Amino acid sequence: xxxxxxxxxxxxxxxxxxxxxxxxxxxxxxxHVKACTICHDFHEQDKDGLYFNSHAKRRxxxxxxxxxxxxxxxxxxxxxxxxMPELYLSGMDARxxxxxxxxxxxxxxxxxDLLATQMExxxxxxxxxxxxxxGATPNSxxxxxxxxxxxxxxxxxxxxxxxxxxxxNGGMKCE
Numbered sequence: 001x002x003x004x005x006x007x008x009x010x011x012x013x014x015x016x017x018x019x020x021x022x023x024x025x026x027x028x029x030x031x032h033v034k035a036c037t038i039c040h041d042f043h044e045q046d047k048d049g050l051y052f053n054s055h056a057k058r059r060x061x062x063x064x065x066x067x068x069x070x071x072x073x074x075x076x077x078x079x080x081x082x083x084m085p086e087l088y089l090s091g092m093d094a095r096x097x098x099x100x101x102x103x104x105x106x107x108x109x110x111x112x113d114l115l116a117t118q119m120e121x122x123x124x125x126x127x128x129x130x131x132x133x134x135g136a137t138p139n140s141x142x143x144x145x146x147x148x149x150x151x152x153x154x155x156x157x158x159x160x161x162x163x164x165x166x167x168x169n170g171g172m173k174c175e
Contacts, residue, residue: 021170024094026163031097034151035132035141037090074139075127098174107172116168123164133160 018025030036070076092100105122107115123129130136134152141149153160167173 019170020163020166022173022175023098023167024175027167028094028097030153030155030160030163031101032090033132033153035153038150039128039132069144072139072142072144073127073131074137074142075131095174098172102172102174112171115172119168119172120164124161133157136160 020026102115105115105118110118127137131140132150132153133156134140134154135156141152143149155163
């Protein structure tokens, strides 16, 4: 019996635990769900972005609000719907995704504290981000014309907040 307990103790000690401070552990996959990439790839022709097919020449707020209206999106302002151009995600590995996110935030010009505050604000309060997280808004993932909801970041806001804060508090490592 002691022998069996010793083996079980040894096995439990040797099991490697994932490092939640690394971007690649939890956040990489979440940043690549369809709810994120469909918006971030919008302007990218080589990523088959919607701007170059079904939404060609429609980036006029007055045209967008016909479909992406507050009733559907839950956003007060139609402009809130647009993701930042040139911040596409598809096809990037974990390091590239993490680095482009930090570059878009002008990380090289900011202290870690300022960057952390900016990341927290964007990732916890931006309506576009919240739309892509399961259960974060009443209209999370809801699309116009009763189309199938976008594939969302699973786990809800509590898990999202925990994982983002682990990455931020761990130094925002792009590994």
